[in-house]
Amino acid sequence: MMGGTVRSRRRKALLLLLAPISLILGLFFLIPLGIVVVYSFLEPGLYGGVEWTWYPYNYGRILGWPLNAYEEFDPIYLAIFLNSLKFALLTVLFSLLICYPAAFWVSRMSQRRKSFVMFLITLPFFASLLIRIYAWLLLLRPTGFINTVLETLGVISQPLDMIFSGFAVVLGMVYIFTPFMFLPIYANVEKLDYQLLRASRDLGASPLDTFLRVILPLTAPGIMAGSIIVFIPALGNFIVPSFLGGSKVQMTGNLIERAFLQSRDWPFGAALALLIMASVLLVLMLYIMRSAPAHERGAT
Amino acid sequence: MGFLQIASVHKAYQTPEGPLVKALDDVSIEVRSNEFLTLLGPSGCGKTTLLNCIAGFEDLDGGDLILDGRSLRSVPAHRRPFNTVFQNYALFPHMTVNQNVGYGLDVARVTRAERDRRVAETLALVGLTGFGGRRPAQLSGGQQQRVALARSLVLKPKVLLLDEPLSALDRKMREAMQIELKSLQHSVGITFIFVTHDQEEALAMSDRIAVLANGKLQQLGTPTEIYDRPANEFVANFVGTSNLFTGKVVERNGPDLTIETANGRRLRAQSNRFGLGDRVRLVLRPEHLRIVGPQGGDADCIIGGRVVDAVFLGSVVQVHVDVGFGRTALLLHPHDRRNPQSDIAPGAEVRIAYAPNSAHLIMATGE
Numbered sequence: 001m002m003g004g005t006v007r008s009r010r011r012k013a014l015l016l017l018l019a020p021i022s023l024i025l026g027l028f029f030l031i032p033l034g035i036v037v038v039y040s041f042l043e044p045g046l047y048g049g050v051e052w053t054w055y056p057y058n059y060g061r062i063l064g065w066p067l068n069a070y071e072e073f074d075p076i077y078l079a080i081f082l083n084s085l086k087f088a089l090l091t092v093l094f095s096l097l098i099c100y101p102a103a104f105w106v107s108r109m110s111q112r113r114k115s116f117v118m119f120l121i122t123l124p125f126f127a128s129l130l131i132r133i134y135a136w137l138l139l140l141r142p143t144g145f146i147n148t149v150l151e152t153l154g155v156i157s158q159p160l161d162m163i164f165s166g167f168a169v170v171l172g173m174v175y176i177f178t179p180f181m182f183l184p185i186y187a188n189v190e191k192l193d194y195q196l197l198r199a200s201r202d203l204g205a206s207p208l209d210t211f212l213r214v215i216l217p218l219t220a221p222g223i224m225a226g227s228i229i230v231f232i233p234a235l236g237n238f239i240v241p242s243f244l245g246g247s248k249v250q251m252t253g254n255l256i257e258r259a260f261l262q263s264r265d266w267p268f269g270a271a272l273a274l275l276i277m278a279s280v281l282l283v284l285m286l287y288i289m290r291s292a293p294a295h296e297r298g299a300t
Numbered sequence: 301m302g303f304l305q306i307a308s309v310h311k312a313y314q315t316p317e318g319p320l321v322k323a324l325d326d327v328s329i330e331v332r333s334n335e336f337l338t339l340l341g342p343s344g345c346g347k348t349t350l351l352n353c354i355a356g357f358e359d360l361d362g363g364d365l366i367l368d369g370r371s372l373r374s375v376p377a378h379r380r381p382f383n384t385v386f387q388n389y390a391l392f393p394h395m396t397v398n399q400n401v402g403y404g405l406d407v408a409r410v411t412r413a414e415r416d417r418r419v420a421e422t423l424a425l426v427g428l429t430g431f432g433g434r435r436p437a438q439l440s441g442g443q444q445q446r447v448a449l450a451r452s453l454v455l456k457p458k459v460l461l462l463d464e465p466l467s468a469l470d471r472k473m474r475e476a477m478q479i480e481l482k483s484l485q486h487s488v489g490i491t492f493i494f495v496t497h498d499q500e501e502a503l504a505m506s507d508r509i510a511v512l513a514n515g516k517l518q519q520l521g522t523p524t525e526i527y528d529r530p531a532n533e534f535v536a537n538f539v540g541t542s543n544l545f546t547g548k549v550v551e552r553n554g555p556d557l558t559i560e561t562a563n564g565r566r567l568r569a570q571s572n573r574f575g576l577g578d579r580v581r582l583v584l585r586p587e588h589l590r591i592v593g594p595q596g597g598d599a600d601c602i603i604g605g606r607v608v609d610a611v612f613l614g615s616v617v618q619v620h621v622d623v624g625f626g627r628t629a630l631l632l633h634p635h636d637r638r639n640p641q642s643d644i645a646p647g648a649e650v651r652i653a654y655a656p657n658s659a660h661l662i663m664a665t666g667e
Binding site for chain 2: 193195196198199200201202203204205206209213214217218
């Protein structure tokens with residue numbers, strides 16, 4: 001075993017290089033995740049904490065099954081989850097509608113202007129997320145900036161009811177996640193060979209045909225990547241709905257927060273958290289399954 | 301005769317520095333039906349701009365394009381009966397060969413059966429039967445080239461525009477494709493307008509060549525016309541190699557002219573186009589010059605000099621001869637293995653002769 005072969009030495013080097021990240025992920029991700037999984041099947045303690053008994057009803061409760069004789073079937077948590085799905089998908093949709101055309105616009109700019117736009121896109125990250133969300137609160141509330149201006153101009157006679165609504169939540173999330181949508185789409189659009197669009201036109205394709213048959217398929221990887229990067233944090237988000245949704249608009253993220261911090265029902269919070277993780281994993285799996293064959297086909 | 305008329309076309313660009321650059325300056329060409337026309341010129345001469353104007357990718361600033369008597373100025377690119385083979389092929393990377401070739405038929409909403417039949421037929425024409433399921437990335441450069449050709453030819457255009465399609469191929473492949481393109485053009489009977497900066501390629505393939513420089517048409521003619529009777533100094537130098545001698549016609553006897561250069565050298569030539577006192581330039585191709593012994597030749601068709609360099613090229617030896625007054629003449633000497641060429645070794649004194657009727661005369665400009 002003296003010295004060892006090149007291969008075994010390479011393997012040792014690899015293990016050494018991977019040790020720190022494996023240790024951190026193992027300690028602070030896999031073990032806590034295991035605890036969450038275990039807790040989600042335990043009975044909540046009367047004063048917080050858990051009772052070590054097998055208790056699958058946390059999941060049943062999400063689906064609406066009554067816990068005891070006094071409760072009725074009520075899929076309220078499922079409805080909130082579906083609502084979260086809807087808000088997350090709307091966030092993806094609107095940030096896509098904003099970013100897709102913008103990416104084409106920026107990709108045709110001069111190098112200097114591109115760099116400047118990139119700087120502008122990262123600019124919001126210089127300010128705290130909480131401050132930026134709070135700013136929307138000031139803009140949207142009945143006595144806020146937007147309503148005051150519109151009333152002064154005489155466009156409206158009564159303040160618009162914008163704050164604490166689904167609209168405000170989606171607006172806030174689109175605002176936060178737009179850069180994450182823009183960057184992957186831009187990276188993809190930037191690579192697009194404009195000669196292909198010329199070729200399409202030359203072969204008799206109308207602008208719509210060119211878009212549907214050439215531009216869209218070639219930029220689909222960027223659209224998919226951006227959508228997933230936005231969808232995942234949007235689905236589990238709780239800051240935006242708790243600020244801009246108030247008590248009227250709930251997302252699963254708020255339920256989890258409340259289960260852990262207010263009702264001290266850790267097993268139920270754990271079950272909800274795993275529900276979000278499972279849906280994210282499902283979306284990722286669909287994405288990988290769809291994109292893997294395209295990769296084998298040699299598409300870029 | 302011309303079924304596509306390029307009628308005094310103008311096109312100018314605003315450069316970032318400010319001045320307007322004339323990419324096309326009053327270019328007129330009558331393109332004939334079923335001909336192989338080459339637009340030849342150095343980079344920046346306007347040949348690609350002209351091709352883009354014909355394809356409809358760029359608007360004309362002036363002039364007109366007339367196809368079968370109808371102006372194309374208001375016809376957008378996707379409605380023109382022309383197709384283009386792009387320099388880098390511009391194949392759609394996300395589609396198979398079949399989908400690429402069928403693209404134009406798909407957007408024209410041709411029926412499935414008809415489309416499949418024509419795609420298979422065209423792939424057979426370019427020798428790619430069986431490659432329909434592959435993607436462009438899985439093909440060699442030459443194969444991609446054929447797909448690009450098939451994708452255009454399947455639409456049976458009235459004119460096929462080719463933008464330096466062979467420049468990305470290696471030399472052997474390029475020469476094979478030259479022959480293939482030419483025979484393809486014959487078999488499909490479509491007018492080809494071919495853009496290149498390679499004069500050998502132009503001479504080898506074309507029915508006619510249009511030489512462009514600085515946005516202007518320099519000469520339009522068959523390859524032999526262009527080579528044997530270049531219209532001006534630019535064409536004489538760009539197409540093939542030329543030895544140029546400038547002088548004044550000092551004697552005229554019918555078509556026989558004697559030209560005296562500024563250095564007092566007297567050279568003979570034949571032409572009906574020039575008279576006494578005209579300033580002319582004598583164009584002598586290297587293959588028309590030969591080395592003669594001390595006695596041979598007519599004195600006015602002899603140029604004396606000293607060999608500077610002899611470059612062995614296989615069948616010929618390229619000899620650089622210092623002919624005095626700072627001028628070097630280039631000639632091609634046949635190589636003969638039975639006769640070692642000590643007489644053209646560097647430093648050797650030689651006499652160069654030419655036949656008066658092999659010299660071509662052009663109008664002298666400048667100097």
